[in-house]
Amino acid sequence: MENRPVLVELLYQLADDELVIGHRDSEWLGLAPHIEEDIAYASIAQDEIGHANMYYKLLEELGEGKADDLAFLRPADERKNAVLLERPNGAGTYLENPEFEWDYTVARRLFYDLFDAVRLDVLTRSSYTPLAQVAAKIRREERYHLLHHTTWFKRLATGTDESRRRLESGIAKAWADLGGLFSLGGVPTSEVFPATTTDLVDRFTAELKPLFADVGLAWPAPMLMRPPLGLDGRRGQHTEELAALLETMGEVYRTAPGATW
Amino acid sequence: MEYRIFEVFVQKDHGSPHVWVGSVDAGSADDALLLARESFLRRDPAVSIWVVEQQQIHRTDYEDKDFFARESDRAYRMLSGYNKANAEKWRKYKKNLLDLEKDFVKD
Amino acid sequence: MPQVSEPNDEQRLAEFMARIGRGEKIEATDWMPDEYRITLVKFMQMHALSEVMGALPEKEWVPKAPTLARKLSLMAKVQDEMGHGQLILRVAEDLAIPMGKNREDLVNELFTGVAKFHNVFHMPAPTWADAGIIGWLVDGAAVVSQAALLDSSYGPYARVLQRVCAEEGFHIQHGESICLALAEGTPEQRQSLQEALNRWWESLLLFFGPAETTSASATILLKYRFRTKTNEELRQKFFTKYVPRIWSLGLTLPDPDFRWNEATQLWEYTAPDWSKLKAIARNQGPLSQYRLGLRRMSYEQTRWVREALLGGSKSQAV
Numbered sequence: 001m002e003n004r005p006v007l008v009e010l011l012y013q014l015a016d017d018e019l020v021i022g023h024r025d026s027e028w029l030g031l032a033p034h035i036e037e038d039i040a041y042a043s044i045a046q047d048e049i050g051h052a053n054m055y056y057k058l059l060e061e062l063g064e065g066k067a068d069d070l071a072f073l074r075p076a077d078e079r080k081n082a083v084l085l086e087r088p089n090g091a092g093t094y095l096e097n098p099e100f101e102w103d104y105t106v107a108r109r110l111f112y113d114l115f116d117a118v119r120l121d122v123l124t125r126s127s128y129t130p131l132a133q134v135a136a137k138i139r140r141e142e143r144y145h146l147l148h149h150t151t152w153f154k155r156l157a158t159g160t161d162e163s164r165r166r167l168e169s170g171i172a173k174a175w176a177d178l179g180g181l182f183s184l185g186g187v188p189t190s191e192v193f194p195a196t197t198t199d200l201v202d203r204f205t206a207e208l209k210p211l212f213a214d215v216g217l218a219w220p221a222p223m224l225m226r227p228p229l230g231l232d233g234r235r236g237q238h239t240e241e242l243a244a245l246l247e248t249m250g251e252v253y254r255t256a257p258g259a260t261w
Numbered sequence: 262m263e264y265r266i267f268e269v270f271v272q273k274d275h276g277s278p279h280v281w282v283g284s285v286d287a288g289s290a291d292d293a294l295l296l297a298r299e300s301f302l303r304r305d306p307a308v309s310i311w312v313v314e315q316q317q318i319h320r321t322d323y324e325d326k327d328f329f330a331r332e333s334d335r336a337y338r339m340l341s342g343y344n345k346a347n348a349e350k351w352r353k354y355k356k357n358l359l360d361l362e363k364d365f366v367k368d
Numbered sequence: 369m370p371q372v373s374e375p376n377d378e379q380r381l382a383e384f385m386a387r388i389g390r391g392e393k394i395e396a397t398d399w400m401p402d403e404y405r406i407t408l409v410k411f412m413q414m415h416a417l418s419e420v421m422g423a424l425p426e427k428e429w430v431p432k433a434p435t436l437a438r439k440l441s442l443m444a445k446v447q448d449e450m451g452h453g454q455l456i457l458r459v460a461e462d463l464a465i466p467m468g469k470n471r472e473d474l475v476n477e478l479f480t481g482v483a484k485f486h487n488v489f490h491m492p493a494p495t496w497a498d499a500g501i502i503g504w505l506v507d508g509a510a511v512v513s514q515a516a517l518l519d520s521s522y523g524p525y526a527r528v529l530q531r532v533c534a535e536e537g538f539h540i541q542h543g544e545s546i547c548l549a550l551a552e553g554t555p556e557q558r559q560s561l562q563e564a565l566n567r568w569w570e571s572l573l574l575f576f577g578p579a580e581t582t583s584a585s586a587t588i589l590l591k592y593r594f595r596t597k598t599n600e601e602l603r604q605k606f607f608t609k610y611v612p613r614i615w616s617l618g619l620t621l622p623d624p625d626f627r628w629n630e631a632t633q634l635w636e637y638t639a640p641d642w643s644k645l646k647a648i649a650r651n652q653g654p655l656s657q658y659r660l661g662l663r664r665m666s667y668e669q670t671r672w673v674r675e676a677l678l679g680g681s682k683s684q685a686v
Binding site for chain 1: 430431440450496546550674
């Protein structure tokens with residue numbers, strides 16, 4: 001088919017994004033700020049893995065291989081997720097001294113959810129119908145995620161002096177990697193993905209700026225329009241942290257790929 | 262006196278949770294409890310009634326359908342996602358067991 | 369006309385015990401003897417905290433789950449366990465109000481060691497097969513145990529347990545599914561399953577507690593019809609339900625003397641080392657301190673979040 005390489009590249013971006021953030025989300029199980037939040041957050045993590053599965057299945061249909069193999073076996077330099085999503089939740093690991101930062105998680109998740117809402121809207125207009133249909137479904141589920149993280153953003157921003165200060169620090173940390181979300185990597189603007197990086201950034205900014213204004217937070221500088229500094233995950237440039245994540249994720253799978261688990 | 266609206270929740274027996282059944286207009290919560298008994302329990306047994314003033318109820322918006330959207334396949338978390346496949350396998354193994362010993366299969 | 373005097377505590381107690389004897393349910397707002405309230409709060413607190421701590425051995429395996437489907441399924445199970453903890457903790461919280469305790473207090477008692485969590489969750493889960501055994505047999509043991517609580521005299525607890533037991537059905541199927549896949553898999557997968565079973569067998573015996581118990585609280589639980597079966601009855605029920613299935617897969621128990629005694633109509637088994645329960649009760653089990661450490665660390669580190677939710681914004685209920 002025409003555009004197949006572009007479509008495949010795009011699908012890997014989508015699938016890898018959801019898989020990596022879902023994995024990071026799942027590290028919070030049992031460690032969230034309170035029990036009710038732990039329960040709600042676990043649904044968000046499941047949704048992301050479910051979405052990753054939907055995208056990997058589209059890749060499977062295009063002949064790329066089995067969904068689980070694509071998720072578990074590909075090395076770090078072939079992954080197309082944005083670097084923002086592979087960053088750890090904090091110091092330590094989920095097993096050893098997890099010094100996880102809720103402020104960073106809220107900031108990172110809000111930014112990703114907003115970005116994803118913009119991206120999904122574009123995807124519903126993709127010329128590749130199976131993708132447009134999957135995107136429409138996912139967008140409906142992501143609505144709850146955005147509501148959840150927007151609520152948290154506001155709570156922390158307007159809660160106590162300490163929560164506001166911490167949120168600002170989490171925002172600053174996430175902001176450093178934010179540009180990488182908007183890179184299209186090897187995917188040119190076309191009928192498969194009818195938008196440019198600038199379109200995405202503009203729409204994202206239009207959604208996020210009022211939220212900052214609402215809670216009286218200063219808009220961080222520099223502005224997003226600058227091309228991403230540092231690593232572009234969409235071009236396979238990743239951190240050590242992704243390699244460690246993939247090592248953990250595939251640890252059991254790799255003992256017998258092809259076996260039934 | 263202004264009527265206030267009270268939403269009514271009835272618990273039919275001690276094994277069941279309270280369930281919403283409707284609402285009454287009343288001047289106070291105590292009045293609402295008395296009135297609810299006749300509005301809703303003329304034929305049905307119950308062990309408890311709660312009334313909550315309507316303005317204390319917070320609600321989701323019917324228009325916001327996406328709030329409830331569950332689009333991904335959720336067989337992975339349902340009994341129905343497993344029990345048939347598992348049951349087939351167990352039937353196979355149960356045969357094994359009956360061949361070995363007679364007396365242990367008590368479920 | 370003579371004054372009707374207020375019932376004194378002795379009369380109230382007699383009537384209370386009569387209600388229990390008739391199988392009636394006690395509700396949160398009823399009069400109850402202090403002993404009932406205190407014992408119940410402690411029992412439900414332990415149950416709730418056990419659900420929450422019980423999430424930890426399994427969540428270790430979510431990041432390493434070997435397929436996307438298993439990753440999802442295990443996450444759903446862990447989520448349910450937290451959910452059960454939440455449901456039961458709420459029931460305990462309501463009953464503890466007259467004792468001047470709130471959720472913060474009940475959770476803090478876990479960290480100070482006053483409140484315990486179930487012995488089975490102090491044990492290591494070093495391989496994927498352990499996640500399967502936990503889902504199948506530990507949850508299986510929990511279901512056997514919880515079934516004996518469904519008829520509990522305390523109404524709110526009995527009602528909440530209906531929901532809990534319904535969800536446990538999926539957990540056991542999930543655990544079975546993992547174990548069946550391993551049992552039918554490569555020789556290494558089969559071996560890992562047998563090894564996990566060998567590792568967990570003693571814990572499964574210990575799960576139900578010692579057979580002969582004259583502990584004060586065990587007596588109280590039966591007296592108030594809070595729980596309706598003894599430890600040994602539950603353990604025997606567990607054997608009847610699960611041992612044949614274990615054997616049907618060609619797995620062995622690490623107890624060569626385990627057998628059915630036709631004469632006594634009971635399973636005979638080699639007694640586990642009951643003294644291990646004492647160490648666990650002091651939070652000196654194999655992973656007690658590690659797991660408590662994780663919860664304590666996360667609880668401390670997110671204190672500022674709870675403060676923002678509760679102290680900060682106006683008119684927001686959590």
